[in-house]
Amino acid sequence: xxxxxxxxxxxxxxxxxxxxxxxxxxxxxxxxxxxxxxxxxxxxxxxxxxxxxxxxxxxxxxxxxxxxxxxxxxxxxxxxxxxxxxxxxxxxxxxxxxxxxxxxxxxxxxxxxxxxxxx
Amino acid sequence: xxxxxxxxxxxxxxxxxxxxxxxxxxxxxxxxxxxxxxxxxxxxxxxxxxxxxxxxxxxxxxxxxxxxxxxxxxxxxxxxxxxxxxxxxxxxxxxxxxxxxxxxxxxxxxxxxxxxxxxxxxxxxxxxxxxxxxxxxxxxxxxxxxxxxxxxxxx
Numbered sequence: 030x031x032x033x034x035x036x037x038x039x040x041x042x043x044x045x046x047x048x049x050x051x052x053x054x055x056x057x058x059x060x061x062x063x064x065x066x067x068x069x070x071x072x073x074x075x076x077x078x079x080x081x082x083x084x085x086x087x088x089x090x091x092x093x094x095x096x097x098x099x100x101x102x103x104x105x106x107x108x109x110x111x112x113x114x115x116x117x118x119x120x121x122x123x124x125x126x127x128x129x130x131x132x133x134x135x136x137x138x139x140x141x142x143x144x145x146x147x148x
Numbered sequence: 149x150x151x152x153x154x155x156x157x158x159x160x161x162x163x164x165x166x167x168x169x170x171x172x173x174x175x176x177x178x179x180x181x182x183x184x185x186x187x188x189x190x191x192x193x194x195x196x197x198x199x200x201x202x203x204x205x206x207x208x209x210x211x212x213x214x215x216x217x218x219x220x221x222x223x224x225x226x227x228x229x230x231x232x233x234x235x236x237x238x239x240x241x242x243x244x245x246x247x248x249x250x251x252x253x254x255x256x257x258x259x260x261x262x263x264x265x266x267x268x269x270x271x272x273x274x275x276x277x278x279x280x281x282x283x284x285x286x287x288x289x290x291x292x293x294x295x296x297x298x299x300x301x302x303x
Contacts, residue, residue, distance in 0.1 A: 055269040076235040114283040117276040118229040118238070126269055131276060 044087070045106040049113065049134045050141045053098040055127035063093040066100065069122045070129065077115035078108075086112055091138065092145075099145050101138065109134065151274040151295035152302075154198075154222070154262035159271050166274030169299075173264070176302045180222075186210035186248075198222050198260050198301050204241070204248040208255075211248075215257035220297060223249070224264030225272050225280050242283060249284040259286060259294045260301075 053061055067090055074083060086108035093100040104112050113131055121128050135141045153162065153170040162170045173180065182200045183189050186207035189199060193213035200222045214221065228241055252259055261281050265271040272280065274295055281291035 077238075110279060110282045113276075114279040114281075117225065117272055117280040118283075120229045120231045121269075124231070128269065130273065131279070 045136070046087075046103050047106050047109040047134050047136060048091070048101055048103050048138045048141050049109070050132045050145055051100050051102070051116070051129050052132055053122070053127050054130040055121070055125070057125040057127040058098055060125060061098070061122055061127050063095055063100075065123065066093065066098075066129070069119075070102075073119045074112070074115070077118070078112065082108070082111070088112070092142070094145065097145065099132075101141050101145070103138075149274060149292055149295070150299075151277075151292075152298035153271070153274075153277075153295075154224075154260070154298055155265045155271060157265065157267060159265065159268050161268075162271075165271060170271070171298055171302050179301050186214075186221075189214070193217065193219065195219065196301070198298075200224065200264075204244040206244075206247055206251065208251065211251050211257050212255050215252075215255045218258070220258035220260045220294075220301065221248070221252055222260045222262055222264070223281070223284070224262050225277065226264045226266065226270060246284045249286055253286070253290070258297060259290070260297045261291060261294050262298070 053066060074088060078086060087105050089103040091101045091103055116129055116131060119129055133141060133144055151167050153167045154173055155170050156173050158172055159170045180198045180200060181192055185201055185203045185205040187210060189210045193210050194217045196218040198220050199214065223245065228238060249259060261277045263272040263277065277295060278288060278291045282288065
Protein backbone atom coordinates (compact mmCIF):
# COMPACT_ATOMS: atom_id res chain seq x y z
CA UNK A 30 0.00 0.00 0.00
CA UNK A 31 1.37 3.44 -0.93
CA UNK A 32 0.58 6.25 1.49
CA UNK A 33 0.40 9.69 -0.03
CA UNK A 34 2.06 12.31 2.18
CA UNK A 35 1.60 15.13 -0.32
CA UNK A 36 -1.24 16.71 1.70
CA UNK A 37 1.22 18.28 4.10
CA UNK A 38 1.32 15.43 6.61
CA UNK A 39 4.92 14.83 7.62
CA UNK A 40 6.31 11.33 7.46
CA UNK A 41 6.61 10.40 11.14
CA UNK A 42 9.99 8.76 10.72
CA UNK A 43 11.32 11.80 8.88
CA UNK A 44 10.57 14.29 11.64
CA UNK A 45 13.80 16.03 12.49
CA UNK A 46 14.96 15.78 16.05
CA UNK A 47 16.77 18.11 18.39
CA UNK A 48 18.84 17.16 21.40
CA UNK A 49 18.71 19.40 24.46
CA UNK A 50 21.35 19.60 27.18
CA UNK A 51 20.17 20.70 30.61
CA UNK A 52 21.60 21.00 34.04
CA UNK A 53 20.25 21.24 37.55
CA UNK A 54 20.76 24.61 39.16
CA UNK A 55 20.44 25.87 42.70
CA UNK A 56 21.86 25.34 46.20
CA UNK A 57 20.01 22.01 46.68
CA UNK A 58 21.24 20.61 43.37
CA UNK A 59 23.41 17.85 44.97
CA UNK A 60 20.34 16.50 46.79
CA UNK A 61 18.45 15.72 43.58
CA UNK A 62 19.10 12.34 41.96
CA UNK A 63 18.50 11.17 38.40
CA UNK A 64 15.24 9.34 39.16
CA UNK A 65 13.81 12.32 41.04
CA UNK A 66 14.84 14.74 38.30
CA UNK A 67 13.31 12.62 35.51
CA UNK A 68 10.13 12.01 37.52
CA UNK A 69 9.73 15.75 38.04
CA UNK A 70 10.50 16.31 34.35
CA UNK A 71 7.80 13.79 33.31
CA UNK A 72 5.08 15.18 35.56
CA UNK A 73 5.72 18.80 34.60
CA UNK A 74 5.93 17.99 30.87
CA UNK A 75 2.62 16.15 31.15
CA UNK A 76 1.07 19.10 32.99
CA UNK A 77 2.26 21.64 30.43
CA UNK A 78 1.92 19.74 27.14
CA UNK A 79 -0.69 17.09 27.89
CA UNK A 80 -0.90 13.61 26.38
CA UNK A 81 -1.38 14.80 22.80
CA UNK A 82 1.36 17.44 23.02
CA UNK A 83 3.77 14.96 24.54
CA UNK A 84 3.05 12.39 21.84
CA UNK A 85 3.76 15.02 19.19
CA UNK A 86 7.00 15.98 20.92
CA UNK A 87 8.17 12.33 20.90
CA UNK A 88 10.15 13.05 24.03
CA UNK A 89 12.94 10.63 24.86
CA UNK A 90 15.13 10.86 27.93
CA UNK A 91 18.66 9.88 27.02
CA UNK A 92 21.43 10.61 29.51
CA UNK A 93 21.79 11.90 33.02
CA UNK A 94 25.18 12.37 34.59
CA UNK A 95 24.73 11.95 38.35
CA UNK A 96 28.00 13.68 39.22
CA UNK A 97 27.79 16.70 36.92
CA UNK A 98 23.97 16.85 37.28
CA UNK A 99 23.58 17.24 33.53
CA UNK A 100 21.13 15.47 31.28
CA UNK A 101 20.17 15.16 27.64
CA UNK A 102 16.75 14.57 26.13
CA UNK A 103 15.50 14.32 22.57
CA UNK A 104 12.47 16.09 21.10
CA UNK A 105 11.09 16.71 17.62
CA UNK A 106 12.15 19.89 15.89
CA UNK A 107 8.60 21.26 15.73
CA UNK A 108 7.98 20.84 19.48
CA UNK A 109 11.40 21.91 20.70
CA UNK A 110 10.65 25.59 21.25
CA UNK A 111 7.34 24.89 22.94
CA UNK A 112 8.86 22.33 25.30
CA UNK A 113 11.89 24.47 26.10
CA UNK A 114 9.60 27.43 26.82
CA UNK A 115 7.65 25.25 29.24
CA UNK A 116 10.83 24.09 30.97
CA UNK A 117 11.65 27.72 31.71
CA UNK A 118 8.43 27.80 33.76
CA UNK A 119 8.94 24.51 35.60
CA UNK A 120 9.93 26.03 38.93
CA UNK A 121 11.62 24.23 41.84
CA UNK A 122 11.98 20.42 41.96
CA UNK A 123 9.76 18.92 44.70
CA UNK A 124 9.98 22.02 46.91
CA UNK A 125 13.79 22.01 46.86
CA UNK A 126 15.97 24.95 45.88
CA UNK A 127 16.87 23.33 42.56
CA UNK A 128 15.52 23.76 39.08
CA UNK A 129 16.17 22.64 35.52
CA UNK A 130 18.16 25.06 33.37
CA UNK A 131 18.64 24.61 29.63
CA UNK A 132 22.20 24.92 28.41
CA UNK A 133 22.29 24.10 24.71
CA UNK A 134 20.33 22.52 21.90
CA UNK A 135 21.89 20.69 19.00
CA UNK A 136 20.98 18.51 16.05
CA UNK A 137 23.43 15.77 17.02
CA UNK A 138 23.88 14.05 20.34
CA UNK A 139 27.65 13.78 19.80
CA UNK A 140 28.05 17.56 19.95
CA UNK A 141 26.07 17.80 23.16
CA UNK A 142 28.05 15.02 24.83
CA UNK A 143 31.26 16.86 23.97
CA UNK A 144 29.85 20.14 25.32
CA UNK A 145 28.63 18.40 28.49
CA UNK A 146 32.18 17.22 29.14
CA UNK A 147 33.58 20.75 28.72
CA UNK A 148 30.90 22.87 30.43
CA UNK B 149 23.15 39.60 22.69
CA UNK B 150 22.74 42.63 24.93
CA UNK B 151 20.12 41.78 27.52
CA UNK B 152 18.78 43.31 30.73
CA UNK B 153 16.61 41.77 33.41
CA UNK B 154 14.33 43.11 36.14
CA UNK B 155 14.24 41.30 39.48
CA UNK B 156 12.89 41.84 42.96
CA UNK B 157 16.09 40.89 44.75
CA UNK B 158 19.69 41.68 43.91
CA UNK B 159 21.10 38.94 41.66
CA UNK B 160 24.84 38.57 41.97
CA UNK B 161 26.11 36.33 39.19
CA UNK B 162 24.05 37.88 36.40
CA UNK B 163 26.76 37.70 33.72
CA UNK B 164 26.65 33.89 33.64
CA UNK B 165 22.95 34.07 32.76
CA UNK B 166 23.61 36.17 29.67
CA UNK B 167 22.54 39.54 31.09
CA UNK B 168 24.57 42.72 31.10
CA UNK B 169 22.67 44.03 34.13
CA UNK B 170 19.67 43.22 36.32
CA UNK B 171 17.63 46.17 37.52
CA UNK B 172 16.17 45.85 40.98
CA UNK B 173 12.48 46.70 40.86
CA UNK B 174 12.73 48.85 43.98
CA UNK B 175 15.38 51.06 42.35
CA UNK B 176 13.32 51.76 39.21
CA UNK B 177 9.98 52.35 40.92
CA UNK B 178 9.58 55.81 39.37
CA UNK B 179 9.80 54.31 35.86
CA UNK B 180 7.36 51.45 36.49
CA UNK B 181 3.69 51.21 37.42
CA UNK B 182 1.82 48.26 38.85
CA UNK B 183 -1.91 47.83 38.19
CA UNK B 184 -4.50 45.12 38.69
CA UNK B 185 -5.25 44.99 34.96
CA UNK B 186 -4.93 47.11 31.83
CA UNK B 187 -8.38 48.70 32.30
CA UNK B 188 -7.24 50.24 35.59
CA UNK B 189 -4.34 52.10 34.01
CA UNK B 190 -6.55 55.06 33.07
CA UNK B 191 -4.68 58.26 32.34
CA UNK B 192 -1.36 56.84 33.56
CA UNK B 193 -1.23 54.84 30.30
CA UNK B 194 -0.26 58.11 28.60
CA UNK B 195 3.11 58.06 30.37
CA UNK B 196 6.02 56.12 28.86
CA UNK B 197 6.45 53.67 31.74
CA UNK B 198 6.86 49.92 32.13
CA UNK B 199 3.51 48.54 33.27
CA UNK B 200 3.33 45.46 35.48
CA UNK B 201 -0.14 43.89 35.46
CA UNK B 202 -1.55 41.41 37.99
CA UNK B 203 -3.92 40.05 35.35
CA UNK B 204 -3.66 40.11 31.56
CA UNK B 205 -7.35 40.80 30.93
CA UNK B 206 -7.82 42.41 27.55
CA UNK B 207 -8.48 46.13 27.31
CA UNK B 208 -7.96 47.43 23.80
CA UNK B 209 -8.09 51.20 24.55
CA UNK B 210 -5.38 50.84 27.21
CA UNK B 211 -3.13 48.84 24.87
CA UNK B 212 -3.60 51.48 22.15
CA UNK B 213 -2.87 54.28 24.61
CA UNK B 214 0.32 52.57 25.83
CA UNK B 215 1.40 51.96 22.23
CA UNK B 216 0.83 55.66 21.45
CA UNK B 217 2.74 56.91 24.50
CA UNK B 218 5.72 54.60 23.95
CA UNK B 219 5.17 52.64 27.15
CA UNK B 220 5.67 48.92 27.57
CA UNK B 221 3.94 45.98 29.21
CA UNK B 222 6.09 43.67 31.32
CA UNK B 223 5.74 39.91 31.00
CA UNK B 224 7.38 38.54 34.14
CA UNK B 225 8.18 34.81 34.05
CA UNK B 226 7.62 34.44 37.81
CA UNK B 227 3.94 35.38 37.28
CA UNK B 228 3.43 32.11 35.38
CA UNK B 229 5.54 29.78 37.50
CA UNK B 230 4.06 29.83 40.97
CA UNK B 231 5.09 26.57 42.70
CA UNK B 232 2.15 24.33 43.53
CA UNK B 233 -0.32 26.20 41.34
CA UNK B 234 -2.74 23.85 39.52
CA UNK B 235 -1.94 23.43 35.80
CA UNK B 236 -5.33 24.74 34.67
CA UNK B 237 -4.67 28.08 36.41
CA UNK B 238 -1.35 28.37 34.63
CA UNK B 239 -3.08 27.46 31.34
CA UNK B 240 -5.67 30.19 31.95
CA UNK B 241 -2.97 32.77 32.65
CA UNK B 242 -0.97 31.74 29.59
CA UNK B 243 -4.07 31.91 27.40
CA UNK B 244 -4.91 35.43 28.51
CA UNK B 245 -1.31 36.57 28.20
CA UNK B 246 -1.08 35.10 24.69
CA UNK B 247 -4.09 37.14 23.54
CA UNK B 248 -2.68 40.20 25.26
CA UNK B 249 0.73 39.78 23.60
CA UNK B 250 -0.93 39.30 20.23
CA UNK B 251 -2.74 42.63 20.56
CA UNK B 252 0.42 44.34 21.83
CA UNK B 253 2.21 43.19 18.68
CA UNK B 254 -0.71 44.24 16.50
CA UNK B 255 -1.00 47.77 17.90
CA UNK B 256 2.71 48.33 18.49
CA UNK B 257 2.79 48.34 22.29
CA UNK B 258 6.22 47.33 23.53
CA UNK B 259 6.81 44.16 25.52
CA UNK B 260 9.44 43.83 28.24
CA UNK B 261 10.45 40.31 29.20
CA UNK B 262 11.86 39.79 32.66
CA UNK B 263 12.18 37.06 35.25
CA UNK B 264 11.12 39.26 38.22
CA UNK B 265 12.71 36.64 40.46
CA UNK B 266 12.13 36.68 44.19
CA UNK B 267 15.36 34.81 44.88
CA UNK B 268 18.59 34.28 42.99
CA UNK B 269 17.87 30.74 41.94
CA UNK B 270 14.51 31.65 40.36
CA UNK B 271 16.23 33.95 37.86
CA UNK B 272 15.96 32.80 34.23
CA UNK B 273 18.75 33.14 31.69
CA UNK B 274 18.38 35.37 28.62
CA UNK B 275 18.08 32.28 26.39
CA UNK B 276 15.29 30.88 28.60
CA UNK B 277 13.42 34.20 28.49
CA UNK B 278 13.46 34.13 24.67
CA UNK B 279 12.05 30.59 24.74
CA UNK B 280 9.47 31.65 27.33
CA UNK B 281 8.35 34.50 25.02
CA UNK B 282 7.69 32.04 22.24
CA UNK B 283 4.95 30.47 24.36
CA UNK B 284 3.02 33.71 23.73
CA UNK B 285 3.68 33.68 20.02
CA UNK B 286 6.22 36.47 20.31
CA UNK B 287 8.74 36.04 17.45
CA UNK B 288 12.34 35.35 18.42
CA UNK B 289 13.63 38.63 16.99
CA UNK B 290 11.02 40.66 18.90
CA UNK B 291 11.82 38.73 22.09
CA UNK B 292 15.54 39.43 21.73
CA UNK B 293 14.84 43.12 21.09
CA UNK B 294 12.55 43.29 24.13
CA UNK B 295 15.39 42.12 26.38
CA UNK B 296 17.25 45.34 25.52
CA UNK B 297 14.32 47.60 26.46
CA UNK B 298 14.87 47.90 30.25
CA UNK B 299 17.98 49.99 29.56
CA UNK B 300 15.94 52.35 27.39
CA UNK B 301 13.38 52.94 30.15
CA UNK B 302 15.60 52.92 33.23
CA UNK B 303 18.67 54.88 32.11
